[in-house]
Amino acid sequence: MGGDIDMKLCKRRKNRLRVKNGFKATVAVLLVSGLTISAITFEKEVVHVQAASSEAPRVKAELGSVIALENGDFENPTVTRSANWQTFDANTVPGWQTTASDNQIELQKNNLGGITAQSGTQWAELNAYEVSALYQDIPTTPGEKVRWQVYHRGRYGMDTAVVEFGAPGNVMIQQAEMVDGNEAWGLYTGSYTIPIGQTNTRFQFRSVSAAGGNEAIGNLLDNIQFATQSILDVTGTFSAPSTKMQKSVNYTVRAANMGGMPAANNTFSVKIPVELTYTPGTLSSANTVVTGENYDATTRTLTFQTGTIKKGVAIDVVIPLIGAEVTSAATPDTSVTYNDENFNDETYTADGMDDSVAVTSNEIPTITGEEETILQPNEDFDPMSTMTAQDEEDGDLTAQIQVASNNVDTSQSGIYEVIYEVTDSDGNQATFTRTVIVEEGPVITGDSPTRLNPNVSFDPVSTMQATDKEDGDLTSDIKVVDNPVDTSQPGTYEVLYSVTDSDGNQATFTRTVIVTEAPIITGEEETRLNPNVDFDPMSTMQATDKEDGNLTNEMKVTSNNVDTSQSGTYKVTYEVMDSDGNKAMFTRTVIVTEAPVITGKDTVTLTQGDLFDVMDDLQAADKEDGDLTAQIVVLSSNVNVNVPGTYTVIYRVTDSDGNSTMFIRKVIVKAIVNPVTPQSIVIQPDVSTSERASEKTVLPKTGDRSSLPTGVAGLAFLALSSLLFWHKK
Numbered sequence: 001m002g003g004d005i006d007m008k009l010c011k012r013r014k015n016r017l018r019v020k021n022g023f024k025a026t027v028a029v030l031l032v033s034g035l036t037i038s039a040i041t042f043e044k045e046v047v048h049v050q051a052a053s054s055e056a057p058r059v060k061a062e063l064g065s066v067i068a069l070e071n072g073d074f075e076n077p078t079v080t081r082s083a084n085w086q087t088f089d090a091n092t093v094p095g096w097q098t099t100a101s102d103n104q105i106e107l108q109k110n111n112l113g114g115i116t117a118q119s120g121t122q123w124a125e126l127n128a129y130e131v132s133a134l135y136q137d138i139p140t141t142p143g144e145k146v147r148w149q150v151y152h153r154g155r156y157g158m159d160t161a162v163v164e165f166g167a168p169g170n171v172m173i174q175q176a177e178m179v180d181g182n183e184a185w186g187l188y189t190g191s192y193t194i195p196i197g198q199t200n201t202r203f204q205f206r207s208v209s210a211a212g213g214n215e216a217i218g219n220l221l222d223n224i225q226f227a228t229q230s231i232l233d234v235t236g237t238f239s240a241p242s243t244k245m246q247k248s249v250n251y252t253v254r255a256a257n258m259g260g261m262p263a264a265n266n267t268f269s270v271k272i273p274v275e276l277t278y279t280p281g282t283l284s285s286a287n288t289v290v291t292g293e294n295y296d297a298t299t300r301t302l303t304f305q306t307g308t309i310k311k312g313v314a315i316d317v318v319i320p321l322i323g324a325e326v327t328s329a330a331t332p333d334t335s336v337t338y339n340d341e342n343f344n345d346e347t348y349t350a351d352g353m354d355d356s357v358a359v360t361s362n363e364i365p366t367i368t369g370e371e372e373t374i375l376q377p378n379e380d381f382d383p384m385s386t387m388t389a390q391d392e393e394d395g396d397l398t399a400q401i402q403v404a405s406n407n408v409d410t411s412q413s414g415i416y417e418v419i420y421e422v423t424d425s426d427g428n429q430a431t432f433t434r435t436v437i438v439e440e441g442p443v444i445t446g447d448s449p450t451r452l453n454p455n456v457s458f459d460p461v462s463t464m465q466a467t468d469k470e471d472g473d474l475t476s477d478i479k480v481v482d483n484p485v486d487t488s489q490p491g492t493y494e495v496l497y498s499v500t501d502s503d504g505n506q507a508t509f510t511r512t513v514i515v516t517e518a519p520i521i522t523g524e525e526e527t528r529l530n531p532n533v534d535f536d537p538m539s540t541m542q543a544t545d546k547e548d549g550n551l552t553n554e555m556k557v558t559s560n561n562v563d564t565s566q567s568g569t570y571k572v573t574y575e576v577m578d579s580d581g582n583k584a585m586f587t588r589t590v591i592v593t594e595a596p597v598i599t600g601k602d603t604v605t606l607t608q609g610d611l612f613d614v615m616d617d618l619q620a621a622d623k624e625d626g627d628l629t630a631q632i633v634v635l636s637s638n639v640n641v642n643v644p645g646t647y648t649v650i651y652r653v654t655d656s657d658g659n660s661t662m663f664i665r666k667v668i669v670k671a672i673v674n675p676v677t678p679q680s681i682v683i684q685p686d687v688s689t690s691e692r693a694s695e696k697t698v699l700p701k702t703g704d705r706s707s708l709p710t711g712v713a714g715l716a717f718l719a720l721s722s723l724l725f726w727h728k729k
Contacts, residue, residue: 067146068227068260068311069136069203070095073119074107084112087128096124099206100132108220118151118185119223126161126207126219135204137168138226140194146228147261147340149189150205152178153220157211161219164204165192172204182211185222189342227260227311229340234352236270236334242358243323244393244426249276249357251321253334255306255350256314263309264341267292268317268334270302275330275359276321278302288315308341321357329356365391365424367401367432377441378410378508389422389430397422404431413440441505442468444478444497449512453580458485458513466499466507474499481508490517490546519545519578521555521586528591530659535562535590543576543584551576567594596622596655598632598663605668612641612667620653620661628653635662644671 071094079086085108090098093105106128110121117123160179164172180186203226210218233256243249257263272278280295283304292305309315334352369387383406389397405419420432446464460483466474481496495511523541537560543551559573574586600618614637620628632653639647651663
């Protein structure tokens with residue numbers, strides 16, 4: 001907790017530390033080489049060696065040389081092994097040395113065997129791999145009184161170790177014997193006065209015995225102190241050199257331990273000066289725990305306690321205060337009583353070096369201006385006119401004036417109030433109320449707004465009248481101050497009128513004139529349709545009007561001669577009217593496109609086995625796209641030239657408008673007719689046969705020709721062969 005402090009600060013504050021008067025009752029006092037020890041009962045009912053007293057003695061505490069050992073709670077180096085223990089070479093353990101032959105120091109951490117460190121998260125085990133001692137050699141000043149403490153614990157049962165002091169290389173003088181079980185940490189404390197001539201002192205812990213008989217296990221040590229007394233340096237500083245009445249300022253009390261031992265039981269007393277006030281329960285600290293707060297309003301004394309302050313650490317406690325009386329210097333009075341941690345024989349008091357703060361007055365700002373303002377009807381009113389604001393500390397605050405309320409309506413005669421506010425940098429607020437009187441004047445009335453259709457005539461004085469309470473009818477005195485209306489251009493215009501009564505009161509009137517716009521019809525100007533498709537004349541069509549919004553449902557088709565069964569160009573006309581009677585027309589061109597044409601033989605006859613070109617003789621043309629032959633696609637074809645039959649081929653072509661044309665071709669595959677040989681021929685020897693035999697005969701399919709003698713010879717050869725075959729059998 002807190003940050004490190006500069007030890008050099010000790011020198012300039014050493015005379016501000018004192019020890020409270022008290023009485024000492026010593027129990028079983030023993031003097032050994034300047035050491036005072038006594039037996040007491042610890043809260044765990046373990047007998048320890050510790051200095052003890054019931055009241056603090058009268059001892060002069062001065063800031064001399066600070067003696068302190070290093071790394072007393074064994075937090076460095078860090079144990080990283082998952083087993084929760086680790087041995088280190090003594091050269092890597094800050095401050096500590098060992099008598100072990102292997103020069104190893106064993107550190108352990110929380111949860112090893114269910115043990116929790118007494119301070120921090122780690123501790124040391126004296127019996128690392130052998131029975132040994134841990135020690136530090138510390139430069140000391142002869143005659144200095146040193147406090148010491150150590151927490152000891154058994155590992156597996158009752159372990160014993162001794163505390164020994166002396167000059168390095170000389171015989172160590174035993175200061176205490178530590179005997180503890182493994183259930184809790186035992187505390188041992190004492191005081192030691194450095195002997196004459198001993199400028200270096202060895203502070204040593206030596207293992208004597210350990211439960212279980214294993215020389216590598218036993219005697220745990222933690223939170224070791226060997227140091228001169230704690231010395232607190234106390235300062236108080238304000239967060240600002242001055243504050244204002246009823247404004248807060250923080251007073252921070254800092255206590256820095258410039259001595260060696262931790263400072264404990266720190267009780268602070270801060271007397272609050274009458275020029276400042278404190279609100280109980282508002283103490284805070286970011287680096288220590290604050291407890292026991294009490295504020296005595298009669299004595300104006302605030303007391304509280306803080307946590308232990310270790311050597312080289314500073315703590316800060318913030319006390320919020322509020323300015324109560326004007327003064328050039330309000331100074332708190334701070335002191336703290338404390339003792340060395342675990343030593344109640346001496347109680348110290350440190351007086352604080354307290355800062356001062358000035359408390360200045362906190363005047364509220366002032367607002368000045370017209371308290372009553374008279375206005376003519378419709379006169380412009382600037383609520384900030386004549387208004388100013390001043391503050392004693394902030395100066396001119398006119399720019400910060402806020403109009404909190406303003407209901408002035410100069411078009412209506414009457415009495416109004418305007419309320420102003422201004423706040424200075426301290427949060428002080430001032431208010432001001434201004435009365436505004438609007439006198440009565442003439443009144444102009446008329447039609448507003450006025451809506452006009454495009455290009456109509458506009459008379460600016462139509463419907464306008466003026467009257468006055470005293471003068472009566474002033475219509476004839478109305479003047480048109482400005483008239484920008486142009487009915488040829490749709491838009492919103494303002495016509496300004498004025499009239500003045502006999503008292504000079506002027507009235508103005510602004511008339512809004514709206515020249516309306518005709519609606520607009522939008523949609524496809526040219527629509528292309530394929531033949532015979534459905535046509536919705538309202539498709540893509542919309543009608544909107546600036547005033548009426550969407551008029552699509554009001555749109556009418558006034559002409560429509562579209563016939564999608566006939567290609568050609570048609571016209572569709574539309575009309576819509578808005579609520580002002582303005583009409584809009586629209587003409588749409590509809591083109592019914594022509595489909596492409598496929599030409600070719602619709603029937604093709606093939607002989608079985610012939611080749612068939614499915615695209616043979618086909619052509620496609622379109623009126624817009626021209627030749628589309630290359631775009632012809634075959635949708636289906638079941639032609640099999642090897643099987644006689646009638647087949648169908650279906651073709652399609654599509655033009656750029658999406659129009660498609662189909663074409664169906666019938667394909668006939670005829671069977672091959674084979675030649676026929678007669679089974680028997682009867683030859684008649686007559687003239688007619690001979691004559692016919694001389695005629696040529698065309699053979700089926702082959703186209704070959706033969707003479708009768710050749711046929712007769714063949715038949716004779718066949719008959720002879722049959723006879724020989726029968727005879728052989």
